[in-house]
Every structure is written in C-alpha cells, then in structure tokens.
Amino acid sequence: MPVDPKTPADIDAYIADFPEDVQALLQKVRATVQKAAPRATEAIKYGMPSFVLEGNLVHFAAFKKHIGFFGGSTDGGKLSAETKPYEGPKGSLRFPYDQPVPYGLIRKITQAKAREHRALAVAKRKTPR
Secondary structure, eight states: OOOOTTSOSSHHHHHHTSOHHHHHHHHHHHHHHHHHOTTOEEEEETTEEEEESSSEEEEEEEOSSEEEEESOOOSTTTTHHHHGGGBOGGGOEEEETTSOOOHHHHHHHHHHHHHHHHHHHHHHHHSOO
C-alpha cells in the first residue's frame, strides 16, 4: 500500500513542520505522554502523533490556534471538571496557544487511559475462546 507523501514518517518529522514556538509545545506534550505511559510506543495515526499501548492510547496535533488532544479519558468522569474548559468536538480537547498548556491534565488523562488499556488487555487475555 503506498504511503501518503503528506503523512510524516514519524513524530519528529511532524513536529519539525511547525514554527519553533509550536514545536516547543508539541515536544513538551510528547514528553509528558512518554513519561505518563513509558511502555507506549510512538506512531503516526490519522496523520497525527500518536501513542499506542494495547491499541490507540492518545493522539495530539497542532492546529491554527490550538493543540488538539484526542483520546480523552473515560475515567468514570473523574477528570470531567478539569477537562470541561478545553472540550472540543467528539471528545477532543483544545489547548489554545494563548493559554498555558495543562501538562498535568495531559499526564492524568494519559495515565488513566493507560490503566484502562492494560485492564482491557488483561481481561481480554483471560476470556476463554
């Protein structure tokens, strides 16, 4: 299957395509996710930087006025008060460039998603076939 020439080869290539100030934000989002889910692997999915751990974990992307974060937690609604100011369409979060990026929230979401993914993987392995 041919690769779309517009799709970056990896996260480094994706980030390199943006102005330096946005690159710095993207690198910090990347580092935050890596630290929160050290066993996750990097990938480009849907044309965006992504992390995979027992399936798609989280994705992020730079847009004209914000950084988008996809794969918000289903952590029983425990983070809903914290995510509410950033809610975008279809469960995405939007972090505007003119506001501080909530790296602590990104860490919490990523950790919650990693716990969910590991639990689902364990349950799936225990299910008799």
